[in-house]
Amino acid sequence: MALSVPIDTREITITPVFKHVTVEDVPASEREGRQVMKTLEVVEVRFAGSKLYSPVFPIDAFWKRDGHKIMTYAERWADQYRDFLSGNEQKAAGTPLEMLKSYGVTDSQLSLCRALKIYSIEALDNLEGPNLKSLQMNANPLKEMARRFMADRNTGAKASDEIELLKAEIERLKQALPVNDPTSAEIAAAIQAADDEFERLSDDELKSLIKDRTGSAPRGTPSRQFLLNAVRELQGAA
Structure with missing residues (x-):
């Protein structure tokens, strides 16, 4: 089975997506007697397995206090924010779900995971509780595939040249994150398509x-x- 290199999974079920949004500048509109719009840099925070909850914060909003220093959301995900500023594609951390192909994952199950903001094998492996149940009939099969992949990766001893080949394959498979979340109808369709496979x-x-x-x-x-x-x-x- 294909192995890959372990990564930090402390926040693997959370994926930030930086973007520009245009909103009304209400004070300016009131002053000028016409609608005045302004463009803001924001981050949409996506939680793996969460159907519709994706809070959006200004990039300079307060995230937490580190001693006497206030840290913003831009600082929380500094690498991703730099990619956004540079115009680079934003990609999720972790091992692409396509690496589960040899474990039996289907195209409809891959689509289901993406619809539910699950972008990596590590995120799927760490999914628990209601967010895992959002996968419905596919929860157990997908969780088991992720568990087997992680077990194979953690116990396998691979030569350095093979690891480099696998790292290159992982980079090739990584896809740009969708800018917009799927609608509730699109999520329902993805769930139904994946569930229908049990009929076969x-x-x-x-x-x-x-x-x-x-x-x-x-x-x-x-x-x-x-x-x-x-x-x-x-x-x-x-």
Whole structure:
């Protein structure tokens, strides 16, 4: 299996996206008796697995106090902010989700992850609670793929030249972050498309999924609808 180089995962489920927004300058509009607009530099903070919550802050807004110094959001993500100022593409930290191809990830599952702001394998591996459940039926399969990838990476011993090749492949696979979040309708469509893949599984494959989650396969000859409903309930309870 493909391995990669470990990274700092302390904030891996949080992705900043710097952008320009145009808003009304209300005091200036009131003074001049006409609408006056101004352009601001802001950062949109995206949380992996969060469907619609992405707060936006001015880049010079207060983030935290470090001793006597006030740190801004631009300082919090200084490298990403420099890329933004330089006109470079903003990319998420971590290992691209495409590296899970050999672990069985599908195109619809990749689209689902991106729709839910999950941009890396490390972010997927660190996903917990309600944000993990947002993946619905795909929560357990995707989480297991990420777990296996991380286990293989952490226990494998690779030669330095192979590591360099893998690092180059990771850089090639990295994609620019979308400037705008998907709409609720687009998120719902991505979830439905990924869930529909369970419809393509055979009865035996569905039984195997149920056995993996419960420790025993369904007895007798249950209907296909029973199997599908059981899998949906189990995956949704991730």
